[in-house]
Amino acid sequence: MGSQLDPGPVDPIGPWSAQKHQLLHDYLSSYTTVMKGQRWCRDGYHYIDAFAGSGRPVLRDAHEQRYIDGSPRIALGIPNPFTTYTFIEMEPWRVARLRELKDEFPDRTIRVVPGDCNEVIVEKITPRIRHERFNRGFIFLDPFGINLAWETIEAVAETGALEIFLNFPTMGLNRAALHNELDGLTAERASQMNRVWGSEGWRDLIYERRQGLWEAREFKKAPTRAEHLGRLFIEHRLAKVFRHVSDPIVMTNSHGAPVYCLIFAGHNETGAKIAGSIFDRHQRRATGPQRRAGVDPTGTLPLIWTG
Numbered sequence: 001m002g003s004q005l006d007p008g009p010v011d012p013i014g015p016w017s018a019q020k021h022q023l024l025h026d027y028l029s030s031y032t033t034v035m036k037g038q039r040w041c042r043d044g045y046h047y048i049d050a051f052a053g054s055g056r057p058v059l060r061d062a063h064e065q066r067y068i069d070g071s072p073r074i075a076l077g078i079p080n081p082f083t084t085y086t087f088i089e090m091e092p093w094r095v096a097r098l099r100e101l102k103d104e105f106p107d108r109t110i111r112v113v114p115g116d117c118n119e120v121i122v123e124k125i126t127p128r129i130r131h132e133r134f135n136r137g138f139i140f141l142d143p144f145g146i147n148l149a150w151e152t153i154e155a156v157a158e159t160g161a162l163e164i165f166l167n168f169p170t171m172g173l174n175r176a177a178l179h180n181e182l183d184g185l186t187a188e189r190a191s192q193m194n195r196v197w198g199s200e201g202w203r204d205l206i207y208e209r210r211q212g213l214w215e216a217r218e219f220k221k222a223p224t225r226a227e228h229l230g231r232l233f234i235e236h237r238l239a240k241v242f243r244h245v246s247d248p249i250v251m252t253n254s255h256g257a258p259v260y261c262l263i264f265a266g267h268n269e270t271g272a273k274i275a276g277s278i279f280d281r282h283q284r285r286a287t288g289p290q291r292r293a294g295v296d297p298t299g300t301l302p303l304i305w306t307g
Contacts, residue, residue, distance in 0.1 A: 009093050011057035011070070016253050018059070018068070020262060023249075023282055024140060024165060025074050027264075030274045031138060031163075032080035043135035044083025047075045048125055048162075050117035051142050052087035054097040061254065071140055072098060076105045082138075084109045086125065088117045118152045131160035131267075142167045146176055150198025150237065157241035163266030168233055168248065170226040171259045178229075182207045182218035198237060205232055226250045226258030238265050244272035249279055 028047070035045040055072040058065055069077065072087050085108055087098045098112045113120050121139070129137040139156060141148060141164055148169075156162045177193040179185055182203065185193075194200055207218040222228065230248030238245045248261035264275035 011053045011094070012060050013057045013068075014253055015059060015061045016251055016259065017057070019282065020142075020167065020251060021069070021071065021074055023262065023278060024071055025078070026278045027165065027275055028075055028138065029078050029080075030278070031271065032078055032082060034270060034274075035136065036080045041134060041136055043133050045135065046084045046086065046129055046137040047082040048086045048088070048121070048137060048139040049075065049142075050088050050121060050139055050148075051144055052089045052094070052098055052112075054094045055087070055101055056097065071142065072101060075140075076101065076108055076110075081108055083135075084111065086111045086113060088113050088115065088120045090114065090116060118147075118149045121152050122155045126155045126159050126162070129159060129161050133161070135161060136268075137162045139164045141165065143169055145169065146172045146192055146196050149195050153238070154198065154241055157265070157267075160267050163264070163268065163271050166238075166263045166265065167251075168230050168261045168263055169259075170224075170229045170250075170261055171257070173229065174224055178206060178220070178224045180220050197233075201236060202232075205236060226261055230261030230263065234263060238263065243267045244269065246272070246275055246279055249282060 032045070035041060038045075049071050052072050053070050055070045056067050057070045059068045072085070075082065075085060087101075087110070089095050089098060089112070092114070095112055095114045101108075102110050102112075113124065125137075125139070129135050139162055141153070146169055153164070153166070156164060173193070173196065177185060177189045193202060203218075206220060206224060208221045209216050209218050227248055227250050230250070234245050234248065242265040244264075244266055246264040248263050250258050251260055251262055253259050262279075264272065264279070266272060266275075
């Protein structure tokens with residue numbers, strides 16, 4: 001057992017989250033190193049954590065339970081700090097824990113904003129951080145479920161100034177909405193899927209009509225494995241609004257089951273190259289000599305689409 005856990009609620013995470021956090025740390029370190037020398041960026045560069053959690057989750061595996069740094073602490077701890085940090089969270093107990101970070105990091109400019117990130121980002125972030133305002137920013141989108149709306153991502157892309165890491169929740173989508181037969185989907189679940197996708201276009205991409213014994217019904221064209229689903233979302237949604245989008249990195253749990261895809265998207269070529277290099281190093285470590293098909297041996301992960 002690790003350090004004694006505090007009484008009260010905690011954020012439990014699995015050991016696979018360490019990979020996600022390492023990728024985030026590496027990208028933020030490189031991003032801020034580049035941005036600190038950009039004198040044109042008069043209004044600074046800003047970090048936004050859309051599903052911030054408590055800042056100190058509990059890692060649970062077969063051997064121990066211990067606190068680790070969550071994404072807010074990772075961002076606050078990098079050597080070259082962002083101009084400001086905005087942590088968005090709905091749960092009151094998590095909001096209270098995040099506010100404690102202001103005392104722990106007194107030299108950082110921290111805002112903790114309670115509320116639904118879909119509303120906060122559109123109403124308070126995208127009007128403030130924009131290409132024409134000579135500022136830049138990075139948003140970490142790590143939803144707890146399938147509660148991130150496409151309109152939020154679209155608003156982020158429209159600023160021309162914000163880059164994202166998106167944890168696209170493939171396991172959550174498969175469990176909640178993408179059943180083998182479309183007729184088995186409730187109206188509520190279909191509405192959730194429309195919100196995530198931003199339209200009903202996912203139906204034609206994932207399902208096809210086949211003749212059954214008595215009547216024609218809609219079945220999946222192919223299994224919606226994590227990488228396949230991630231690539232569909234990239235090609236038909238993200239690549240339509242962002243100039244640079246990475247290949248999806250499939251993250252698996254301790255049982256080897258895919259949980260989500262990690263995707264970079266942004267408008268800046270330098271940011272895309274940094275993300276590509278970091279993602280590629282991760283893939284090399286994960287697969288060794290048996291590298292995943294499609295990875296460029298020059299060391300940069302190929303982009304699905306650039307414009």
